[in-house]
Amino acid sequence: MRPRHLSRAAVGALLSLALAACGGGGGFSGGNTSGGGDKGTVRMLVNITPNLTQSYWTELVKPFERAHPGVHVKIEAPTGKSVADTLPQQLAAGNAPDVVEQLTADRTRASQMLDLTDQPWVKGTPLAQQAAVGGRIYTVGVGEQAQSLIFYNKAAFAKAGIQQPPKTLDELTQDMGRLKAAGYLPLQTAGDFVTGLQLLQLADPSLAQSHPQWYQDVKAGRLKVGESLLPHLRLYKSWIAQGYVDKNAMGLKYPDSQTRFFAGKAAMYIMGSWFTAAEATAKKDFEVGVFPAPVQTGQRSPGPQGATMAAPYMILKSAEHRALALKLVQWLVTDKSAVTSQLQQDGNFRPGFDRRFTPLERQVQQILDAAPATVPQGEGYGDDTLPNGFNDAWNTQVQGLYVGRSPEKVAAAVDQWVASRS
């Protein structure tokens, strides 16, 4: 009996310990920004992409380290599939970093993040107010990423006799017919996350006009996501039927789609402004142009531009060196050379920060300047958010159009998903 009691006690103790560890830094509360001293290691979890490599991040923070002797910034790549996967795992293990890049705060994440609202430097950072949760700022970013952009092959447009980029979705569809007749695949897409993302990017400017309070209306149950996007789903289905997109595109990965566009096989490619960084280094024998995503007939053109925060940073409440983490994040989003470097590296934009622009980037800047407003997209940010995982659920359902599902069925499935998570 005694050993059995002992083992029960041991298991109980271990379970309690493990459960306590699950809370990560959850026990923290309040916005006290002191602590940790002025020397030590600040751990920063960052997104690693072809543009933002580990060595880029390491080089980026070197000036900060030089200006703060005794401070080391440890760049950490995601150990999971992405930063979004890695952070909860690290929190569960009680091993969260001090600073996290790429994620923005929502009601779930905000509970673990430091409230930055009272920091004076926060107000001047892009989209900080729009990304606020319940009026409190937890996320600060370096710049803006324009989302609703259509990059095009100028040679293909010329060959198809298209003088001006389309302004409405009807014109876009007509142009697709001309491009197909000229021997081009009108629109390049891919599997992965690309299918759903492209349709959201395309829909932003018209959706923001037909439903200006889209997020609020969806949250209040006055509007359904799938229903409101049904016209775009129907349009996309018609493109698949007419061969304006490759019916085998689901067998392509994201990098494949870029490669095919740069190879000159496709005439158009819907993507965010970060695509300009890839364009700047790609080998191609044609000039790339860009125009804002067209709107529905009768709507104002150009419409509001889908925009997301570029290089968003948050500080964990549990940060061991909170004061240092604050200094680092302030430096990352306000220091001219740090900001310019990040904008340059990932093809992002910020008013007042002049950097070397490629001709394509200059066009994107003009599109951003001409847009009457910027609007969140898909899952959104701050208070304008849909349930976590919406973008992926949407992507999966949009891919259903390629495997025989009707737009109505896809819209209904999206609505069912949102309802099940709300």
Add this chain to the structure above:
Amino acid sequence: MTHATHTKPSRRGEGFATLLMVAPATALFAVMLVVPVGLAVYLSLTDWDGYSARPHVVGMANYAHLFGDPVMRHAATVTLLAAIVGTAGMNLLGLGFAVLVNGSSRANRFLRVVLFYPHVLSALVVGFLWSAILGTTGAVNSLVTAHGGSVLPFLSDPTWAVVTMIAVLVWAGFGVNVVLYLAGLQAVPASLVEAARIDGASRWQVFRHVTLPALGPVVTVNVVLSLVTLLKTYDLVVSLTAGGPAGQTQTLAYLILWNSFHDNRLGFGSAQSVVLMVVTAALALIVTRLRRRGEMAVYS
């Protein structure tokens, strides 16, 4: 009385020594197995999102939602299909190739290395490799379209994608089965085979009536190992299809990771994990029982 006072402390000492000796293994077992499983069961009864400090207990709500979830049902079907077809494929190929390379020649040794090689590669690498070969613009389709053919939808058509995924799983995993069957083949008593040959049995008859029954326990181990491995398929899905097209190649393990860490639904993901764990254990037990009954029938 003297005898009793002499034995009592020694038994107590023995018991203490036993406790001391089993303590490290018990502690290790508790930390590595009991705690994670207990934690998963506890979390499965909560709505934990991975961020909040204190999860709310929601009882059996996650389980109720799980069994009514069409995405979960589809993933369960795909996983079972992959597990059953994959287990059959891995074992048939494993046994077949083991018989072929069961010898000590240089060629056989070389072939064994070649056959085991895919298993050494990470499943992520295997997935990327095969997507580069079978993707819409992959090596095979480039060759096909260069010769005027149409693109073969290995990864873009839902049915083809599931078949492709299972085929790649078998390719990546059957090397282990070859090695295990080889070990089994080499343990078959030569005297039995020789006796059958002297009795005039053909090669096939020797294999069917002597070698195969003698391999019974090895078959059980292979089938259970393959089944359990395939029920947990995750990383290959990530790199080969990313669950697409339209979520048609999502497996249970893929869904668990996705729900837990991507959608921040660790409570729901834990419920899925618990169900997968129970199903895997049940299937392994059933297969082991059935195989044991078969082996007993052969030997009786």
